[in-house]
Amino acid sequence: MRSIGEMARDGGLSVSALRFYDRAGVLVPAWVDPVSGYRWYEPEQLEESRLLARLRRAGMPLADIRLVLAAWSGMDTVLVRGLLQAHLRRLELGLSDARREFSTLRALLDHRENPMTSPRTATARLSVPAPELAAALDAVRFAAGTDAELPMLGGILFDIEGEGLHLVATDRYRMAVAQARTTGHGGSRVQAIVPLPLADAMRALLNGEESVQLAVDGDRVTLETGDRQTAGQSLGHDFPDYRRLVHLPAGHRAHVDTAAFREALETGPVRASETRKHDGEPHELSVLRVTENGTVILCDDGDDDQNNVAVNREFLLHALAAGARDELVLELGAPTAPLAIRRPDDEDSFSMLMPVRLEN
Known part of the structure; x- marks a missing residue:
């Protein structure tokens, strides 16, 4: 059997990605040590890992990847070919639509050219x-x-x-x-x-x-x-x-002690994002929620409350440091709305983080 490190080295997926796909039920290890929690994989799972890596690079949705892997292990080549062809067709249609829209946008930009002095030339x-x-x-x-x-x-x-x-x-x-x-x-x-x-x-x-x-x-x-x-x-x-991007719908506001909240982020639970970093690793997400008493909590992996907001943990840590205050105000709206980090004494200086969609 292969250790998770060996699987990562030979299978085209990082260790953190393998952990993510285990939690997602896509590529589950053959055996997990009940004491250490260490994951072990059977030799035939190496092929599945390489296949999974290729499908992710091609942008196939996770739900379709599950079907491809299931059909692959069951030697259902007809289903696999059908899923691959359907995804390729979606990509081609999407590219065609994007080209058409960009062509229209270029024409609109041409019409917006203005000979008057712009703020950049003053x-x-x-x-x-x-x-x-x-x-x-x-x-x-x-x-x-x-x-x-x-x-x-x-x-x-x-x-x-x-x-x-x-x-x-x-x-x-x-x-x-x-x-x-x-x-x-x-x-x-x-x-x-x-x-x-x-x-x-x-x-x-x-x-x-x-x-x-x-x-x-x-x-x-x-x-x-x-x-x-x-x-x-x-x-x-x-x-x-x-200025068009900073008008957010009203959300839940919570004051946080910056040092304590930073420590909670660094040591608290994280989830892996489907979005990839430049090195192919999944982003680490912190999932937040404002409770009824106005405090911000970090949600565990199994917490799927509809009011949870997931953000890139590294970005949030950077924003806290840049806030340069012992206390900051976090403003959380809907799970699809940006998270705002504000200074209590200067509402006009703030940062915003785009939320990350959680896979169910």
Whole structure:
């Protein structure tokens, strides 16, 4: 028999993935040690593991994978071929629909081209208290994207309007917004997407208590503090309209002690997500619920309450650290609504995490 480590090495699935598929009843080990809980697999299950890995890479739903594996072990090749063909057909239809929709969207984008001055080509010069700008950068930096296919998300949006400065970062799965007070602008809206290396260089200069000078001139962004300066080009893209994304339906609000909640997350129960990371591993999820007395609890694996909200545990830990408060407010709505992490003393600085659908 093969140990779970040997099965992971030879079968194309990680150890955490094998544990997930065991709990899902898809690839159940032949024997589990009643004392240690260690999983063991029969030699013929190696072929099933490799088949399962291929089906997941092809994006087949878990329910269909169960049928394929059952038919495979029963030598029902007709059913297997039928399931594979049906999934391939779904993929082809989906791709055809996506191409048609994207063609329409490109035409709409062409019609929206506007010769008027956009917020990305305007200029602004303003003063910002160094501690506030530093805190804002720290609050949003973790949420910036790294996907080369979406370069507009690979930086931090500096959104200047009136006397306010909002910093925004998102990688689609999480978003963070922070604000800082300014003086000296007071005009129309000006935006610049500051690439992460430049944002980090700015942060390195923000060690004092005095105000610093921020200038946006078209595609060039400059930060001056005392006799030091850092400057660079902004990203030549449009940032999503984050203001349309932050209006959430009312949810259950709960105050949490940040240190205690972080410890509970690090040591508490987790579940594996169907969504894969870049290395092929499932994400670890924390499943949360607000109780009737207003406290947040971590739900065990067998807890399937309809009000449970599952989020990426690593992302939630990052958001707690970026919140930089001993106490934070968690706002949980429906299982399909984003989880908001807010500061009790600054409702305009917050982060949001997209929920992850749980497999039943």
